[in-house]
Amino acid sequence: MNVLVTGGSGQLGSEIQANPHKKSCYYFTDINSLDICDVQAIRAFVQLNNIGIIVNCAAYTNVDKAEDDSVLATLINHTAVENLATVCKEHNLPLIHISTDYVFGGSKNTPYTETDPTTPLGVYGRTKLAGEQAIQQAGIEHLIIRTAWLYSLRFGHNFVKTIQRLSAERTELKVVFDQVGTPTNASDLADFIVQAVENLWYKGKREVYHFSNEGVCSWYDFAVTIVAQSGNDCKVLPCRSDEFPSKVTRPAYSVLDKTKLKKDFNYPIPHWRHSFNCYINCKLLN
Numbered sequence: 001m002n003v004l005v006t007g008g009s010g011q012l013g014s015e016i017q018a019n020p021h022k023k024s025c026y027y028f029t030d031i032n033s034l035d036i037c038d039v040q041a042i043r044a045f046v047q048l049n050n051i052g053i054i055v056n057c058a059a060y061t062n063v064d065k066a067e068d069d070s071v072l073a074t075l076i077n078h079t080a081v082e083n084l085a086t087v088c089k090e091h092n093l094p095l096i097h098i099s100t101d102y103v104f105g106g107s108k109n110t111p112y113t114e115t116d117p118t119t120p121l122g123v124y125g126r127t128k129l130a131g132e133q134a135i136q137q138a139g140i141e142h143l144i145i146r147t148a149w150l151y152s153l154r155f156g157h158n159f160v161k162t163i164q165r166l167s168a169e170r171t172e173l174k175v176v177f178d179q180v181g182t183p184t185n186a187s188d189l190a191d192f193i194v195q196a197v198e199n200l201w202y203k204g205k206r207e208v209y210h211f212s213n214e215g216v217c218s219w220y221d222f223a224v225t226i227v228a229q230s231g232n233d234c235k236v237l238p239c240r241s242d243e244f245p246s247k248v249t250r251p252a253y254s255v256l257d258k259t260k261l262k263k264d265f266n267y268p269i270p271h272w273r274h275s276f277n278c279y280i281n282c283k284l285l286n
Contacts, residue, residue: 002027003197004051006036006084007058011156012098015190016057018154023198027051030058037075039083046087053202055096055193056084059128063102066123067247073127081131085138094141094202096193101148101181101212103129106251113257114146114208122248132208143196144208145189148254149222152186159183159219163226167234173227177220177238181254184212185275192267201265209264210256213272225276 001024007013008028017028027049035041036058045051060066060076081097088095102125103118120126135142151158160183166173189211196202217225220238227234241250258269270278 001025001052001197002050003053003055004029004045004049005055005057006030006034007056010057010059011152011158012150012186012190013057014155015152015186016055016193019187019190019194021191021194021198024052036080036083039086042083042087043090046091046093051091051093053094053096053197054084054088055197056081057098059098059100061124063122063124063250064247066127070123070127073123074130077124077127078130078134082134082138085135085140085142088140088142089138092140094143094205095135096143096145096196096202097131097135098189099132099144099146099208100125100128101146101251101254101256103132103146104251104254106179106253108253111255111257112210114210114260121251124248136206139206141202141205142207143202143205145193146208146210146256147184147189148212148256149181149183150186150189151183155186159222160226163223164230164232167227167230167232167236170234172235172237173223174237174239174243175220175223176241176244177218178240179250179252179254180216180218181251182212182215182256183217183222183272183276185270185272188213188270188275192261195267196265207260207264209261210258211261211269212256212258213275214258214269215272216255217272225273229277 009030060073066073105119151160
């Protein structure tokens with residue numbers, strides 16, 4: 001089977017490329033090789049390469065910038081997703097789509113389930129939710145996978161790399177303690193996606209699922225762990241979100257309930273500390 005992975009040069013797409021469990025033929029594209037904002041370009045690519053399933057990792061993810069660039073955010077997070085769903089409908093293809101915890105408002109204090117009301121706080125969350133709805137309205141086989149606090153040490157830009165860099169440059173860092181969620185190793189999510197593709201877990205599915213690592217922490221807790229692992233001589237101090245003014249309010253609580261995914265696919269998910277520590281140790285060994 002031929003698999004199209006859009007957003008192939010991002011941190012998640014790159015982790016899928018690096019995943020050792022792939023058996024099918026994967027085509028990884030980015031804006032330079034396939035413009036998913038152009039529905040005819042998608043049609044041509046799918047037909048030329050006899051694509052059997054699409055995995056969409058492409059997204060506009062700059063939460064703050066989206067407030068001033070809503071047109072582009074909408075184009076990538078909604079219109080492009082609608083284009084992919086349209087082509088999937090035309091060719092009877094399944095679609096695996098990556099979404100976000102930002103579709104929720106973060107006002108709960110218990111983990112969000114897939115059926116909880118969506119109340120996005122900003123342009124990013126609203127456009128990602130619109131993308132989900134476009135897929136659902138297309139009536140195609142799909143897995144919509146919401147994730148949160150995604151990081152990769154090998155690819156892309158993310159919180160882990162930022163804290164590693166800043167803690168090497170400074171003797172003190174302030175990090176918010178009033179935003180709570182679960183760090184998610186992009187390698188773990190990539191492995192689930194590959195398993196879903198190779199084992200045909202999408203067959204007959206029109207479902208939303210949540211995937212993050214297990215456990216709960218604040219950004220402050222995560223930063224303390226990152227600095228400790230880096231060995232940098234930097235003190236991490238907790239602070240409130242209002243000390244870092246932002247154009248958009250971020251969810252205060254982003255913990256996702258993974259019960260449905262774990263039950264439907266009998267899939268174990270590691271704790272965030274275990275996954276992070278293993279990732280760091282493997283990186284050091286290599």
